[in-house]
Amino acid sequence: MRHPPRLTALLAGAAVTMASTALAVVGTASGAAAAPVCTVEYSVTNQWTGGFQGALTVTNNSTALNGWSLGFSFPAGQQVGQGWGGKWSQSGAAVTVTNESWNAQLGAGAKATTGFIASWTGTNTAPAAFTLGGVPCTVDGPTTPPTTPPTDPPTTPPTTPPTTPPTSPPPTPVTGAPELSVTGNKFTDQNGAVRRLLGVNRSGGEFMCVQGYGIWDGPADDASVRAIADWKANTVRIPLNEECWLGLDNVKPEYRGANYVDAVKDLVTKVLAHGMTPVVELHWTHGQYTGNSAGCADVHATCQKPMPSAQYTPAFWTSVANTFKNDRRVVFDLFNEPYPDRATSTATQAWTCWRDGGTCPGIGYEVAGMQDLVDAVRATGAKNLVLVPGLAYSNDLSQWLTYRPTDPAANLAAAWHVYNFNTCADETCWNNTLAPVAAQVPLLAGEIGENTCGHAFIDRVMKWFDDRGLSYLGWTWNTWNCNSGPALITSYDGTPTAFGTGLRDHLRALTS
Secondary structure (H helix, E strand, C coil): CCCCHHHHHHHHCCCCCCCCCEEEEEHHHHHCCCCCEEEEEEEEEEECEEEEEEEEEEEEEEEEEECCCEEECCCCCCCCEEEEEEEHHHHHHHHEEEEEEEEEEEEECCCCEEEEEEEEECCCCCCCEEEEECCCEEEECCCCCCCCCCCCCCCCCCCCCCCCCCCCCEEEECCCCCCCCEEEEEEEEECCCCCCCCCCCCCCCCCCCCCCCCCCCCCCCHHHHHHHCCCCCCEEEEEEHHHHHHHHCCCCCCCHHHHHHHHHHHHHHHHHHCCCCEEEEEECCCCCCCCCCCCCCCCCCCCCCCEECCCCCHHHHHHHHHHCCCCCCCCECCCCCCCHHCCCCCHHHHHHHHHHCCCCCCCCCHHHHHHHHHHHHHCCCCCCCCEECEEEECCCCCCCCHHHCCCCCCCCCCEEEEECCCCCCCCCHHHHHHHHHHCCEEEEEEEEEEECCCCCHHHHHHHHHHCCCEEEEEEECCCCCCCCCCCCCCCCCCCCCHHHHHHHHHHHHCCC
């Protein structure tokens, strides 16, 4: 959230690599003798008892299409549970995949790739035929047959048909908090098992110290952390303040420097002890900004600034990374909610500022860009998972893929925030802007919430994310007003607000 009040969040399946079974399917309109209309490659990329992950790549060998629909039938009772790269539906054995808005254009010779998770029993036989836009595709082998076909068939046929991939059990998830890595667009643990981050934010460390009231808002003892775990959360995001961590003298001595760092380390240890992933996140930073949507006029880290400062933020992440680099169970969330788009006049300026930092239009201090912060973390030797948010208070990922920073450790994921009052707060926007990002990198909704004291909105968010195997964290595990917080609890023993009830019950249902 932008303004914490003053005291006055499917798949646990496999990510193992196995030989895929590819089936080339060539489609030609009836009576045609020219080039085939389409080529479809179907493969099983991963399989485990009762389930498998598949991929489809369709090549348009005809004229350009504005919108496409791929059809096929499963021959052995397979059922699609979720899909990506297209809109998936199934009626009986018949499966249809139609384009998303962002991949509707399929030019001549262009390819569209989709994927899915499905269940199976008995034999996982591959589909035998496909259609593109209603034009039949037949299994026709290579488009150019061999000039000299073999005269004698093999005397001993293979014992396992090539359309039936071998069964392999999924990797067993590690016990406790995992060391997270990025594998394609999934989070995986050190065993290769796919993991999701589901849980809550624990606000306080970003504002209590700089306001002179303490370090945490409410207890940070073992009982209070255990109460979070009792909701079946597996992740706790911990917002921090760079001036308190670095020990700047505008913060009271008892709440800064070593005292603050030790308190953070102690909370991280407690979160890990309960088998949950700690996400340490930089929330409030130094730098004076009085422009559009300014949270305060103070140069100190007393509110959300539009971007991190080059003066202190790289040093903050150098210190944090050195503190936790020997424990890859700790995740780094680089900056809470960037909003350089409110200061600059064009999207290009905003995204360039976001990535590269330096002198940014409308911001009066030197900015540290996301690339600067990734570099600061990796320069320590830390290989921990790094989360990078978007623009518009982390609600805009529209150009995240274009401007994403380079990570030499290849362990980078996208972070996004959503509340019912944000601009990108409906399924149409999520389909158009989130789905393309989630198709390429893991995506965490680091904050989800609403100002209604209910949970109808986050129910929609969680369903959209569950359907795609994505991750989310509720804001916030604090005893504030459920409208203005929004707060998940009325007591640190875990008693939920009406809003929190929705998240708690959903998390418990996912693990039941």
